[in-house]
Amino acid sequence: MSVARTGALPNSYKFYTIAVNRFENRQLEGLVFHESREDAVVFKSLTQMACVLNRMFDENHYPMKSVDQRCFRRKQSEADGEETGFATAEAPGTHCGELATFRLHVKYRYHATWQGNITHLESGTVYPFESFMGLMRIFDRVLGQPTGAPDPLGKKMCEVAVCNYQDSTFAGEVSHPAVKDRFFFENEFQLLDHLELMLGERPADVQDDPVITPRQGSVCRGSIGPMTFLVRVLFRRNDTWQGTVCWKEKGEQASFRSFLELLIMVDSAVRRAGFQRESGAAGEVTA
Numbered sequence: 001m002s003v004a005r006t007g008a009l010p011n012s013y014k015f016y017t018i019a020v021n022r023f024e025n026r027q028l029e030g031l032v033f034h035e036s037r038e039d040a041v042v043f044k045s046l047t048q049m050a051c052v053l054n055r056m057f058d059e060n061h062y063p064m065k066s067v068d069q070r071c072f073r074r075k076q077s078e079a080d081g082e083e084t085g086f087a088t089a090e091a092p093g094t095h096c097g098e099l100a101t102f103r104l105h106v107k108y109r110y111h112a113t114w115q116g117n118i119t120h121l122e123s124g125t126v127y128p129f130e131s132f133m134g135l136m137r138i139f140d141r142v143l144g145q146p147t148g149a150p151d152p153l154g155k156k157m158c159e160v161a162v163c164n165y166q167d168s169t170f171a172g173e174v175s176h177p178a179v180k181d182r183f184f185f186e187n188e189f190q191l192l193d194h195l196e197l198m199l200g201e202r203p204a205d206v207q208d209d210p211v212i213t214p215r216q217g218s219v220c221r222g223s224i225g226p227m228t229f230l231v232r233v234l235f236r237r238n239d240t241w242q243g244t245v246c247w248k249e250k251g252e253q254a255s256f257r258s259f260l261e262l263l264i265m266v267d268s269a270v271r272r273a274g275f276q277r278e279s280g281a282a283g284e285v286t287a
Helices: 046-060 076-080 132-142 188-199 259-273
Strands: 016-022 029-033 040-043 100-108 115-120 125-129 157-166 169-175 183-185 216-219 227-237 240-247 252-256 283-286
Touching: 016 046, 029 046, 040 046, 046 100, 046 132, 046 169, 046 188, 046 259, 115 132, 125 132, 132 188, 132 240, 132 259, 157 188, 157 259, 169 188, 169 259, 183 188, 188 227, 227 259, 240 259, 252 259
Parallel strands: none
Antiparallel strands: 016 029, 016 100, 029 040, 100 115, 115 125, 157 169, 157 227, 169 183, 216 283, 227 240, 240 252
């Protein structure tokens, strides 16, 4: 059990410092600090940061989770052995990020996501959020890389192919049989953009594509796969998504209650699969 040291702020054990060192191409990297630890915890991606913080929340018993994390079907022995240790670094004299510094206060973990506020320490601005998706939008806005959203395509479901996994980041493409283009992503922010494009409600005056289009594209295999997930969003509540995700290669399906839970499920599946590194040129894929 972690025992928090007395901090300078009232109830200081509730606050976490996120020092962002890089956000190049929207790839979030940095350090997490908390008064219960002498060292800093390193994260190389948004999903890894979320997993690190969830474990620290559990260790410090605040905020308490309201539901258990869902996952794809597995043996209990696999589930018990999945958790990995923190990557840590010696805490510098100052807890400031090279790019930006935030003080995070997650008050609740309802609906398999987070609610609270985050303070951008350089400007002193406090941003409330009702979900992890909302927190992602804040990072995008503050770190200076928001993107304009095109009109959504209004599909009922889409396919997410994970073709690369490196430094705790999965990359791949989002596609649909009735959409000619494939949408490549290299991080969670791009994945969210493409899912919102594919699954968002289509304007009433825009016609659906009349035929299923054969598609051909070049896919870099990278280190794994590909692993394919069919994602269907059924509801949009609590500033997040609820739906189902099917892991095609394993024939396993699970429900997710938030975008955060979906991210962790996919990340867990990729790590669980234990793919060996492949080398070679890109391959032609036709769907």
